[in-house]
Every structure is written in structure tokens, then in C-alpha cells.
Amino acid sequence: MSVLIVGTTALDSIKTPTKENPRLLGGSASHAAVAASFFSPVKLVGGVGEDFPKKYIQLYRRHKIDLEGLQVLPGKTFHWSGEYELNMNNRRTLATELGVIETFSPTLPKSYQSAPFVLLGNIAPALQHAVLDQMQKPRFVIADSMDLWINIALPDLLRLLKRVDGFVLNDSEAELLTKEDNIFRALKKIHMLGPKYVIIKKGSHGSILSGPKGFFICPAFPLPKVVDPTGAGDSFVGGIMGYLASAKGSIDANLRRAMVYGSVTASFCCEGFGLTRTTKVKRADIEKRVMELETLTQF
Amino acid sequence: MSVLIVGTTALDSIKTPTKENPRLLGGSASHAAVAASFFSPVKLVGGVGEDFPKKYIQLYRRHKIDLEGLQVLPGKTFHWSGEYELNMNNRRTLATELGVIETFSPTLPKSYQSAPFVLLGNIAPALQHAVLDQMQKPRFVIADSMDLWINIALPDLLRLLKRVDGFVLNDSEAELLTKEDNIFRALKKIHMLGPKYVIIKKGSHGSILSGPKGFFICPAFPLPKVVDPTGAGDSFVGGIMGYLASAKGSIDANLRRAMVYGSVTASFCCEGFGLTRTTKVKRADIEKRVMELETLTQF
Numbered sequence: 001m002s003v004l005i006v007g008t009t010a011l012d013s014i015k016t017p018t019k020e021n022p023r024l025l026g027g028s029a030s031h032a033a034v035a036a037s038f039f040s041p042v043k044l045v046g047g048v049g050e051d052f053p054k055k056y057i058q059l060y061r062r063h064k065i066d067l068e069g070l071q072v073l074p075g076k077t078f079h080w081s082g083e084y085e086l087n088m089n090n091r092r093t094l095a096t097e098l099g100v101i102e103t104f105s106p107t108l109p110k111s112y113q114s115a116p117f118v119l120l121g122n123i124a125p126a127l128q129h130a131v132l133d134q135m136q137k138p139r140f141v142i143a144d145s146m147d148l149w150i151n152i153a154l155p156d157l158l159r160l161l162k163r164v165d166g167f168v169l170n171d172s173e174a175e176l177l178t179k180e181d182n183i184f185r186a187l188k189k190i191h192m193l194g195p196k197y198v199i200i201k202k203g204s205h206g207s208i209l210s211g212p213k214g215f216f217i218c219p220a221f222p223l224p225k226v227v228d229p230t231g232a233g234d235s236f237v238g239g240i241m242g243y244l245a246s247a248k249g250s251i252d253a254n255l256r257r258a259m260v261y262g263s264v265t266a267s268f269c270c271e272g273f274g275l276t277r278t279t280k281v282k283r284a285d286i287e288k289r290v291m292e293l294e295t296l297t298q299f
Numbered sequence: 300m301s302v303l304i305v306g307t308t309a310l311d312s313i314k315t316p317t318k319e320n321p322r323l324l325g326g327s328a329s330h331a332a333v334a335a336s337f338f339s340p341v342k343l344v345g346g347v348g349e350d351f352p353k354k355y356i357q358l359y360r361r362h363k364i365d366l367e368g369l370q371v372l373p374g375k376t377f378h379w380s381g382e383y384e385l386n387m388n389n390r391r392t393l394a395t396e397l398g399v400i401e402t403f404s405p406t407l408p409k410s411y412q413s414a415p416f417v418l419l420g421n422i423a424p425a426l427q428h429a430v431l432d433q434m435q436k437p438r439f440v441i442a443d444s445m446d447l448w449i450n451i452a453l454p455d456l457l458r459l460l461k462r463v464d465g466f467v468l469n470d471s472e473a474e475l476l477t478k479e480d481n482i483f484r485a486l487k488k489i490h491m492l493g494p495k496y497v498i499i500k501k502g503s504h505g506s507i508l509s510g511p512k513g514f515f516i517c518p519a520f521p522l523p524k525v526v527d528p529t530g531a532g533d534s535f536v537g538g539i540m541g542y543l544a545s546a547k548g549s550i551d552a553n554l555r556r557a558m559v560y561g562s563v564t565a566s567f568c569c570e571g572f573g574l575t576r577t578t579k580v581k582r583a584d585i586e587k588r589v590m591e592l593e594t595l596t597q598f
Contacts, residue, residue, distance in 0.1 A: 183503070184523040204482070205504035206516075217505075217595050219516045224483040256598040296516050297596055299555040 007121025009046035013081035024274030028121035031231035036242030037063035045069040047104035049077040073100040125156035142166035166197035221267035239265030306420025308345035312380035323573030327420035330530035334537030336362035339544035346403035348376040372399040424455035441465035465496035520566035538564030
């Protein structure tokens with residue numbers, strides 16, 4: 001089955017202590033779409049400017065990503081530039097040029113409206129609502145977000161949480177949203193805001209699912225070298241949704257395994273700048289790491 | 300089989316905004332010994348002052364801990380006092396009175412010298428050496444330590460690492476010791492210092508084992524309320540050694556499961572001040588949480 005993915009389609013300039021990487025393909029939708037494409041057909045919703053490099057259109061196409069919902073708009077592509085600290089854990093934004101994203105309004109092609117799986121990737125909650133408004137009756141909707149929207153668009157976000165099946169956020173965002181520093185108390189409070197499934201991302205410490213079948217403690221794949229974690233969270237949720245859309249059976253039966261596939265897909269993302277490593281991955285590479293993670297956690 | 304445990308035997312006074320907990324039983328050896336006692340006979344090595352309350356001797360005895368190696372010395376018991384902030388996250392040391400621990404020198408009773416499992420709990424590396432010097436031919440020796448000894452007794456500690464099978468430390472100590480912020484690179488460097496098995500503790504994020512059979516990612520038990528994490532690390536390694544000493548088969552075959560038992564024992568420790576919760580635990584409570592952890596990590 002197919003996954004509809006909305007989010008930002010951006011150009012990222014990423015500085016690290018050792019390297020500069022100008023205008024890489026980035027954005028939450030790009031990372032999530034490439035990750036999901038390893039498992040299922042993807043329908044991308046986004047907006048880029050006239051400056052958007054052709055090679056990135058070709059990159060999407062190589063991953064068989066449906067681009068009917070990608071609008072090319074007059075103006076410049078959303079451009080983010082940032083810098084990582086030495087430990088690669090803290091990211092500092094240097095500049096954010098919204099470009100066409102400022103006035104972007106998603107219009108879904110007819111062929112998109114019946115997609116059974118919907119990933120509302122990290123973008124303004126108002127745009128996540130706009131996509132949901134155009135969908136017929138999706139089987140499973142998951143939303144991602146970020147601290148920015150908790151800070152400046154909380155009413156929209158809270159309204160969104162009542163419309164989705166699942167919500168993904170990181171541990172610091174969970175604390176910001178709930179004022180709870182304990183992850184398990186935070187999870188309880190987030191369920192009360194609406195979502196049946198809540199996933200808290202903890203970077204290299206893995207992730208935690210809370211759902212009707214209780215908690216699942218999902219490991220991160222051990223990485224001796226993290227080159228650039230930008231987009232890892234988007235790859236994670238993209239992998240989850242791609243796997244879910246490919247799997248037979250109920251969400252409850254598949255979600256844990258989907259998280260492991262998401263975690264592994266995200267691990268590749270961290271091993272290169274932007275999407276440079278992820279786009280070289282084969283499905284067999286993913287299966288190999290999933291099997292390794294099984295070995296690494298059995299007792 | 301029995302576990303010999305050396306470390307501090309202390310009195311901890313823990314203040315919170317709502318409660319004072321004066322002169323609770325504490326210290327690395329106390330926590331580790333009680334934890335190990337759920338699984339195997341324990342031989343305690345330590346020094347207390349003449350003020351050491353009889354009720355704590357009785358507490359050790361209830362846990363069938365062999366006290367032949369516990370010296371009662373002229374002077375006062377090692378006393379630590381600290382205070383938690385309102386959110387219970389940050390602990391501040393108010394006073395550290397070394398007392399008899401300052402001049403304590405471990406002398407092992409003859410019956411201790413053939414113990415097959417040795418836990419060198421957190422105490423000055425010189426004293427850990429002194430214990431090892433008196434042992435005949437232990438089957439498995441593991442050492443714990445802390446940032447203090449890395450900072451003020453590094454040569455002693457480095458010499459110790461060449462004499463032990465396993466070494467346990469937390470993630471920030473691993474970084475302090477190796478100057479590596481990546482946990483997997485840090486593990487590699489610590490192996491080069493001597494130990495065949497290295498375990499890095501990450502608090503509520505679980506722990507990582509590195510050994511001849513590769514890595515093991517060990518989960519922490521989910522706790523919606525942490526009352527006092529003091530001693531959790533000591534309980535963890537105590538539980539590991541107690542379980543290992545009780546299990547048939549090779550260290551490699553048992554160490555993963557031992558870590559899960561250690562992790563669960565540590566979870567109880569966090570649920571009360573000092574040892575107040577741990578001492579109420581039954582073996583069946585531990586088995587129940589181990590089974591829950593299995594369920595929480597399967598995919």
C-alpha cells in the first residue's frame with residue numbers, strides 16, 4: 001500500500017567541526033520519503049522554488065517517489081543552514097530562509113486522496129491539517145512535529161493530536177509539551193491529548209512506543225561514527241510508515257517491527273551528510289542491520 | 300557460588316524539600332551486597348565506625364551477608380549528606396565526612412580468599428588492588444569506579460584495569476576516561492586498557508555491554524517515578540555478579556541475562572530512599588520485572 005508524506009522539501013547547508021556541505025537535499029518530507037521508499041510506494045506532498053536542483057528531482061524519481069503533489073512555485077526553495085557542535089548532539093541554526101514554504105498551501109492530486117497511510121511530517125500544524133482535510137479515509141495517520149510548533153502553534157498542534165492515530169516527538173519536546181521530565185509520565189499525558197500511539201525518540205538511546213499493547217523499548221543501531229544526524233528523526237518515522245504500509249496484519253501486530261526498521265533506516269541517515277548515505281542503501285543492507293539488532297538485544 | 304564484594308559501607312543523609320532521611324544505610328558495598336544477595340551468598344568487605352547502627356548489621360544479616368570481613372574500627376562511619384532540588388533531578392552534596400574509611404585497609408578472612416566471584420565496588424583503586432592481592436584465583440573479577448578516581452587516582456585505576464575481567468562505568472565517566480564522546484569508540488578504547496568485558500551504564504537509557512560476543516543493548520526498566528537513584532549503579536553491578544555466581548555455564552552464556560537482572564534490581568533501588576525499597580523486594584518481584592522487560596523488548 002502507499003504512503004502519503006507531507007513535510008518540508010528543503011535545501012540544507014550543514015556545517016560540522018570538520019566539513020561544510022552546501023545545499024544538500026533535505027527537509028522532513030525528503031528524508032521521510034526516501035526512507036519509506038525502501039518498503040512501499042510513496043506519494044510526496046511539498047513545495048519547492050524554481051531554484052530547486054534537477055538532480056534532486058531525479059533522486060526522488062530513482063526512489064520511485066510519486067511527485068504529482070510536489071509543487072514548483074515562483075521563488076526560492078526553503079533553505080536551512082546550521083552547525084553541529086563537536087559531540088554532534090547539539091545543533092545550532094545559523095539561518096532559516098523560508099522561501100516558497102512561507103506561502104505554500106498543499107493541494108492534493110486526486111490520486112493521493114485515497115492513500116491508506118499518511119505521514120504528516122514536520123511542518124506547520126496548519127499545513128498538516130490542510131492535508132488531512134483533503135484525505136478520504138486513511139487507515140493510519142501519524143504526525144511528527146518539533147519544538148518550534150509547540151512554542152508558536154500549540155492550539156493548532158493540540159487540535160491535530162485529536163485527529164491522528166500516532167504522534168512522534170523527541171524526549172525534550174515531550175517534556176516541553178507536558179512539563180513532565182519523566183518519559184513515562186509524559187507519555188501518559190500525551191495519550192490524553194488524543195493519539196492512541198505515541199513514540200518518543202531519544203537519539204542514540206533508541207525510542208519508546210506507548211500504545212494499547214503497552215510499551216516497547218526500541219534500540220538504536222550502534223554507530224561508532226555519526227557523521228550527521230540531520231533528518232534521522234524523519235528517516236525513522238518514514239521507515240516506520242513505509243514498513244507498516246508494506247506489512248500484512250494489524251498496526252498493533254506490526255508497529256514494533258516497523259520501529260526497528262525505522263531505527264535501522266535512521267542509522268544509515270546518520271552515517272552521511274543529508275541523504276548522501278541513505279540514497280546508497282539497498283534493502284538488503286537494512287535487513288542485515290535489523291537482524292543484527294535482533295542479536296544485539298536478545299537475552 | 301559466592302560473591303566477594305568490597306566497597307564503601309556508609310551512612311547517607313538525604314534531604315528533600317518535603318522530607319529528611321538521616322543516616323540511611325548507604326555506600327557502594329551496601330547497595331551491591333543487598334542486590335547480589337537476592338541471587339547468591341555474599342561476603343562483604345568494608346569498614347564502619349563504632350557509631351554504625353546495629354539495625355544495619357541486622358539488615359545485612361537478614362540478607363544472609365557474610366560479615367566476617369566487615370571491620371568495626373575506632374572512629375565514625377563514612378557519612379555523606381546531600382540535598383535534592385525541588386524537581387528531584389539534581390542532587391547537591393552538603394557534607395562528606397570520610398571517618399574510618401580514610402585509613403581503612405581491607406584484610407580478608409581466610410574464608411573469603413577463595414571466593415570465585417569478586418566485585419570491586421566503587422572505592423579507592425588502591426583498596427581494590429589490596430583486595431585482589433589477597434585473593435587466590437577468582438573465576439571472574441569485575442570493577443566499578445567513579446569520576447573521582449579517574450581524576451585523582453588514574454595510574455592506580457589503569458593498573459587495576461589490567462587485572463580485572465570486567466569494568467563497569469557510566470557514559471560520562473567513559474568519556475572522561477577515553478576523551479571519546481561516542482560510546483562505541485569509548486568501549487573500544489577501554490578494552491585496550493585491559494578488560495575483556497566493558498559495561499557502560501546510561502541510567503534510564505539502559506546499559507551497553509561490549510565483550511567477545513559483541514555488543515548487548517540492555518534496557519532499563521520503565522519507572523514512572525524515580526524517588527532516589529542513589530546506589531542504582533551499585534545495585535546494578537551487584538545484581539549482575541549475584542546472578543552470574545548463581546548461574547550454570549560460561550560467563551559469555553550468562554552475562555546478558557545477568558545484566559537484565561542487574562537492571563531490574565537497580566530499578567527497585569530507584570523507587571525508595573537509600574535501600575528502603577530494595578530491602579522489601581522478594582525474588583519473585585525481580586522475576587516478574589525480568590519477564591516484563593522481555594515483553595517490552597521483543598519485536
